[in-house]
Amino acid sequence: MTKFEYSPAPESRAIVDLKSSYGLFVDGEFVDGTGGVFKTISPATEEVLAEVSEASAADVDRAVKAARKAFAAWSALPGRERAKYLYRIARLVAERSREFAVLETLDNGKPIKETRDVDIPLVSQWFFYYAGWADKLAYAGLGPNPKPLGVAGQVIPWNFPLMMLAWKIAPALAAGNTVVLKPAETTPLTALLFAEVCQQADLPPGVVNIVTGAGETGQALVQHPGIDKVAFTGSTAVGKAIARAIAGTSKKATLELGGKAANVVFDDAPIDQAVEGIVNGIFFNQGHVCCAGSRLLVQESVYDEVLDKLKRRMATLRLGDPLDKNTDIGAINSAEQLARIKALAEIGDAEGADRWSAPCELPTNGFWFAPTIFTGVSQAHRIAREEIFGPVLSVLTFRTPSEAVEKANNTPYGLSAGVWTEKGSRILAMADRLRAGVVWANTFNQFDPASPFGGYQESGYGREGGRHGLAAYLEGSPA
Amino acid sequence: MTTRTADESLRSLLSGLPGVDQVGLEARAASLGTRSIKTDSKKWAIDLAISMVDLTTLEGADTPGKVRSLASKARVPDPSDPTCPSTAAVCVYPDLVAVAKEALGTPAPSGRPINVAAVATAFPSGRAALDIKLADTRDAVEAGADEIDMVIDRGAFLAGDYTRVHEEIVAVKEACTRADGTRAHLKVIFETGELQTYDNVRKASWLAMDAGADFIKTSTGKVQPAATLPVTLLMLEAVRDYRLATGTQVGVKPAGGIRTSKDAIKYLVVVNEIAGEDWLTPDWFRFGASSLLNDLLLQRQKMTTGAYSGPDYVTLD
Numbered sequence: 001m002t003k004f005e006y007s008p009a010p011e012s013r014a015i016v017d018l019k020s021s022y023g024l025f026v027d028g029e030f031v032d033g034t035g036g037v038f039k040t041i042s043p044a045t046e047e048v049l050a051e052v053s054e055a056s057a058a059d060v061d062r063a064v065k066a067a068r069k070a071f072a073a074w075s076a077l078p079g080r081e082r083a084k085y086l087y088r089i090a091r092l093v094a095e096r097s098r099e100f101a102v103l104e105t106l107d108n109g110k111p112i113k114e115t116r117d118v119d120i121p122l123v124s125q126w127f128f129y130y131a132g133w134a135d136k137l138a139y140a141g142l143g144p145n146p147k148p149l150g151v152a153g154q155v156i157p158w159n160f161p162l163m164m165l166a167w168k169i170a171p172a173l174a175a176g177n178t179v180v181l182k183p184a185e186t187t188p189l190t191a192l193l194f195a196e197v198c199q200q201a202d203l204p205p206g207v208v209n210i211v212t213g214a215g216e217t218g219q220a221l222v223q224h225p226g227i228d229k230v231a232f233t234g235s236t237a238v239g240k241a242i243a244r245a246i247a248g249t250s251k252k253a254t255l256e257l258g259g260k261a262a263n264v265v266f267d268d269a270p271i272d273q274a275v276e277g278i279v280n281g282i283f284f285n286q287g288h289v290c291c292a293g294s295r296l297l298v299q300e301s302v303y304d305e306v307l308d309k310l311k312r313r314m315a316t317l318r319l320g321d322p323l324d325k326n327t328d329i330g331a332i333n334s335a336e337q338l339a340r341i342k343a344l345a346e347i348g349d350a351e352g353a354d355r356w357s358a359p360c361e362l363p364t365n366g367f368w369f370a371p372t373i374f375t376g377v378s379q380a381h382r383i384a385r386e387e388i389f390g391p392v393l394s395v396l397t398f399r400t401p402s403e404a405v406e407k408a409n410n411t412p413y414g415l416s417a418g419v420w421t422e423k424g425s426r427i428l429a430m431a432d433r434l435r436a437g438v439v440w441a442n443t444f445n446q447f448d449p450a451s452p453f454g455g456y457q458e459s460g461y462g463r464e465g466g467r468h469g470l471a472a473y474l475e476g477s478p479a
Numbered sequence: 480m481t482t483r484t485a486d487e488s489l490r491s492l493l494s495g496l497p498g499v500d501q502v503g504l505e506a507r508a509a510s511l512g513t514r515s516i517k518t519d520s521k522k523w524a525i526d527l528a529i530s531m532v533d534l535t536t537l538e539g540a541d542t543p544g545k546v547r548s549l550a551s552k553a554r555v556p557d558p559s560d561p562t563c564p565s566t567a568a569v570c571v572y573p574d575l576v577a578v579a580k581e582a583l584g585t586p587a588p589s590g591r592p593i594n595v596a597a598v599a600t601a602f603p604s605g606r607a608a609l610d611i612k613l614a615d616t617r618d619a620v621e622a623g624a625d626e627i628d629m630v631i632d633r634g635a636f637l638a639g640d641y642t643r644v645h646e647e648i649v650a651v652k653e654a655c656t657r658a659d660g661t662r663a664h665l666k667v668i669f670e671t672g673e674l675q676t677y678d679n680v681r682k683a684s685w686l687a688m689d690a691g692a693d694f695i696k697t698s699t700g701k702v703q704p705a706a707t708l709p710v711t712l713l714m715l716e717a718v719r720d721y722r723l724a725t726g727t728q729v730g731v732k733p734a735g736g737i738r739t740s741k742d743a744i745k746y747l748v749v750v751n752e753i754a755g756e757d758w759l760t761p762d763w764f765r766f767g768a769s770s771l772l773n774d775l776l777l778q779r780q781k782m783t784t785g786a787y788s789g790p791d792y793v794t795l796d
Contacts, residue, residue, distance in 0.1 A: 003756040004524070004747065009515035113513065272716055273503030316752050325515035422498040442500050 006318075009325045011112045016103045021051040022188070024059055024212060025195035027066035028205025033059045035213060040188055043109035044322050044331040044366040052188050055211035057220040060180070063209040064226040067151040067178040070206025075148045075176035079135030086131035086174060088201040094124040096197065100190055104162055105322045107189040109331030109367070110285050112323050122447055123166040129449035130170035133470060137175060140467055142476035148176035149252060149475055150228035153221045155242075157234045158184035158333050159288040159389075165191055167464050168231050169208060170449075175473035177229070178207045182221055185214040186334050219245075227251065231472065233290070236387075236413075236458050254462025254472045256290065256454060258387040259415030261436065262408035263293030263444060266401075267302045269420035273442065275309045278393070281418060281444040283317065283371050286332055287391040290459075291416035293444050295384060296373075297404055300397045307375065307395070314358040314371050321363075329360075332367040332390060341369050341390035348374045348383040353394070379410055387413070401426065405433045414456025418444045437463070486642045489686070493641060496685060499677035499713060508709040514748045521744065522782045525775055526564055528743040529556060531761045533596055533732065535570040535769050537603075537700065543578045546571055550582035552796040553593050557776050559792070560783065561588060566772065567761040568594035568626060572602070573619035580623040594625035596666070600651055603670070603699035605630040609647060616654040619663075626664040627655050628767075630699060631683065633673045641686055648690035666694035666732055671710045672702040680710055684717035694730035700767060705735025708745060715754040728757065734767025740778040743771060 021037070023030045033053030040049050055063070074082070093100065100123070101115035110119075138144050152172045156164035161183055172179050183191035191210050198208045211217055215238075222230050222242050232242050233256040246253055263281050265274045281293025298306050322330035332338040349355055353374040362368040369390055377384050377394040384394045398404040408417055417436040419427055427441040437455040440446060447453070452468035454460060462472050516524055534553045536545060549569055557563040565588070571579050579595045597619035601607035607615075616627055629651045635643040648667055655663040667687040671680050687695050695714055698705035711733040718729045731754070737743060743766060750758050758764050773793045780788050 003759050004751045005520055006514065006516060007518040007520040009517045117513070269497065270500035270503065271497040273500035273507070276503055276507050325513070422500075442503060 006326050008321070010321060010323045011102055011105075011325055013102060013106070013323065015099050016106065018103075019050060021053075022192050022212070023053045024055050024063070025192065025198075025208070025210040026059070026063045027209065028199065028203075030195070033212070035059060035217070038185060038214070040107060040186065042106050042366070043186075043333050044363070046365050049106060050189065052192075052212050054213040055182075055217045055220075060211055060217060060220040060224060061226075063180045063211050064151060064153070064221075064224050066206035067180050067209055068226055070204055071150055071178045074178055074204060074207050077176075079137060082174060082176065083131045083134035085201055085203050086127050086134060086170065089197060089203070090124050090127035090131060092197045092200055093120065093127065097121070097124065100162060100193060102323070103193055104190050105330070107187050108158065108161060109322055109333055111327040111330040112325055113327065114285060119160055119163045122449070123162050126163075126166040126170045126449045130174040133171075133467075134174040137470065137474065140470045140474065142471060142474050146175075146474040146476055149473055150177060151226060152177045152179045152229040152231055152473065153224060153227040154179055154181040154231045155218045155221065155234065156181065156183055158187040159285060159290070161187040162190040162194065164233050165194060167233075171464070171469045172231070172473045173207065175470055177473050180209045180211060180221060180227070182211050182213065182218050185212070188212040222246065229253070229473065232256070239460060252472075254454075254464065255460035256462070256464060257458060257460040258389075259290045259292065259413045259455060259459050260295055260385065260387050260411045261291055261293050261413075261416040261418065262295045262297050262411075262434075263418040264398075264404050264408055264420065264430065265296065265298045265302070265306055266404075266419075266421040266423075266426065267299045268422050269302070270422060270442065271302065271305060271309065274420040275306065275313050277418060277420060277442070277444045278310055279313055279317070282393040283329060283391050284445050286330055286369070288333060288337075288389055289445065291438060291445065292389075293416070293418050294388060294393060296393055296395045297398050297407055298395065299404075300399055303397055310373070311356065314373070317358055317360065317371055319360045319362070319368070319370065329371060329391065332369050335367055337389065338367040338369060341388055341392060344383060344386060344388045345372065345392055348377070348381065348392075348394070351381045351383070353377045353381060353383060379407060385411065401430070405430065409433075409435045412458045415454075415459035416440065489641050489645055489689070492689065493682045493685060496681055499681055501677055504677055504713060505709045508712045508749065511712070511749050511752060512708060512745045514745070516744050516748065524744045524747050525740060525779050525782065527759065528740070528747060528766065529772065529775050529779070530564040530567060530591075531765050532566040532772050532775075533568045533570045533734075533765050533767045534566045534772060535700070535734070535767055537570070537572060537598060541572060541575055543575065546575045546578045547582045548796040550579050552772070552794060554583065555588060556772060557779065558794065560780070563776070563779065565591060565593055567765055568596045570596040570598065570628065570767065573597045573599055573615060573622065573624070576619050576622035576624045595623060596626035596628055597622075597624040598628045598630075598699070600629040602628070602630055603701040605632050606634070609650060612647070613650060613654045616651050620655055620657060624663055626666060627651070628666040628668055628696060630668045630670060631687070633670055636674065636679070636683060641682075645686055645690045648687055648692060652691045664693045665691070666696045667692040668696045668699055668734075670699055670702055671697045671707075672704045677709070677713055680713050681717060684714050685721065688717070688721045688727070688729050692729060694732050694765070696732040696734055696767065698733075698735045700735035706733030706737055706767075708749060711746060712749050712753055715750060715758070718758070719754045728763065730763040730765065731758065732765040732767055737766055737768050738770050739774050743775065
């Protein structure tokens with residue numbers, strides 16, 4: 001029993017009008033799918049939240065045709081007119097932010113603190129940001145009169161359901177494309193609430209279509225001959241399959257895939273803030289983050305100090321009911337993902353690394369994994385190479401800046417990296433040499449719509465966010 | 480072969496401290512500020528906060544009458560509710576220590592002694608010669624002060640004369656010794672609003688702890704900004720790390736600018752999650768405040784009765 005016990009402080013569910021079943025959103029209307037139904041559950045309690053229609057290939061076909069039909073008028077609108085719709089969506093998301101936050105937390109399992117303070121505010125910001133670009137496309141650096149690509153087929157993951165939707169839909173619409181988007185099968189609900197916002201904003205029918213379902217639905221979408229562009233965020237394995245499937249077609253693609261980011265802590269780092277950054281880097285969103293700082297590279301001379309402080313800090317993390325406003329660590333998104341995390345952690349044990357988990361009680365229902373670190377990890381260990389996509393940190397050491405760069409870059413991925421040092425020149429030198437799409441200095445997991453995001457090598461190709469994110473949805477013309 | 484001077488070793492202690500990243504520190508404080516403390520935990524926190532208040536009056540216009548009325552408020556903060564805890568101390572200028580001591584003569588109904596704290600050492604600026612500061616301190620101690628709140632020489636600190644600041648703290652601590660050999664507790668005020676950078680606050684914390692401070696305190700209340708959540712968080716990190724390094728526990732006192740129960744509870748959350756629960760007692764954490772107490776009492780009445788009363792249902796002293 002601790003002295004200062006925080007009483008439960010749950011955010012009310014009453015704001016969410018949860019329906020018992022949901023259809024697809026095609027051509028501005030909610031319709032039943034023809035491919036059967038699947039259930040979506042709350043990963044924190046395993047409670048069934050709703051039944052959702054599964055889109056068959058025929059449903060996907062209808063959605064793509066609706067998007068194609070809408071494309072002519074939407075792309076012909078002056079940019080400032082498209083901007084009005086995007087601004088309206090941004091405002092509506094902000095106005096209904098609490099509803100979105102609660103629903104996202106229910107369906108995904110992540111803490112309300114994060115959906116309320118990070119996910120949903122960023123969604124609104126993304127729409128505001130790209131609304132501003134809609135009438136300025138001639139200044140995007142793609143020639144005087146860049147053209148939209150057409151219909152975009154977009155497939156997004158379950159880790160940041162609504163945020164990934166915003167990253168995909170906002171630039172596509174600003175550039176004059178129409179979209180068919182498939183949310184992940186474990187987290188479809190906020191995308192369907194977003195469809196309601198599209199109706200509320202009077203967005204012309206067919207500009208945004210949402211088809212729900214699992215891998216087969218995604219495959220039908222990606223392979224549909226009527227789409228001009230594929231945008232995918234998810235695992236490297238699926239990303240490769242998509243790249244193969246569209247090879248030889250005229251479809252363009254952006255793929256944002258996995259990562260195994262190095263978070264590099266030098267001996268002259270602001271240690272307390274670095275510890276905070278390590279925690280934020282790997283335990284934010286239960287580590288279900290493609291750019292998570294899952295490999296800690298700490299300079300040997302401060303190893304003991306950093307590890308002691310890290311463990312002490314981890315012991316204060318509050319794991320439990322994601323709707324409780326004081327929860328830091330929520331539920332693992334699915335039984336399948338939990339099994340994968342457990343399996344990789346056991347491989348870590350078998351390879352001889354030392355496991356340490358924060359002392360916290362795990363709820364009996366739902367899917368949970370305590371924040372965990374592995375020490376004594378070397379580059380050869382699988383837990384240092386493979387993406388775990390969970391709250392598991394592998395700790396390695398280095399002696400010199402060159403060794404830090406070598407180890408950080410020694411990965412098939414290259415999405416993000418972190419550098420912790422009080423020395424400005426070292427930050428710049430490291431950023432120059434680290435092979436990662438994003439390098440954070442003295443911070444981690446910061447996102448901004450004006451800043452491009454994307455990876456090297458097996459972390460994918462193309463950039464999302466900022467002016468660069470527009471290039472993924474526009475056909476350039478010579479200046 | 481040269482031996483290392485005291486000055487060199489103090490310098491190396493202070494320059495060896497890790498830097499503070501301003502953005503990261505402020506983000507951490509803001510994030511702890513979003514903790515939602517409700518129902519039973521709120522009730523507990525409010526009572527704890529009341530018991531940690533150093534009820535303060537530091538005005539040129541202070542009179543014996545004002546100090547007596549403050550003392551009676553400290554003993555019985557809420558006359559309508561005998562279960563309300565008393566405050567930790569009253570804090571006055573040295574010349575009023577005797578009055579406060581006499582007014583607090585009988586133990587509080589709660590049974591806990593209420594200390595008299597005196598600001599000394601040419602408070603608030605600290606701009607006087609050392610022997611005047613020491614005389615000021617001895618005067619307060621002789622008058623019966625239980626605690627001395629001294630100010631550091633910020634000019635010397637900012638000029639890099641750490642040794643001088645260190646020596647002054649050591650000397651004032653000696654001056655806290657009473658005739659019977661016991662010693663008044665020493666709180667060392669940094670005036671963080673004048674030190675300005677978080678790196679300076681961390682250095683000052685270690686310097687003061689190394690010189691023997693029993694408590695480190697943010698501000699005099701006479702300079703803005705006074706206490707802030709990030710500064711207090713940083714000082715709590717310092718006392719936590721100092722105990723780990725030396726085994727000696729040092730207290731923390733934010734002072735000035737903390738006016739609402741909501742703010743006070745944020746500070747307690749920071750104490751809990753940064754330094755740990757060992758600091759969650761009036762022996763190791765204090766609030767230097769005056770108007771805060773009445774807001775705590777209003778909130779306490781609301782928690783007890785279920786209804787907000789109003790400013791006329793708490794006493795103005």
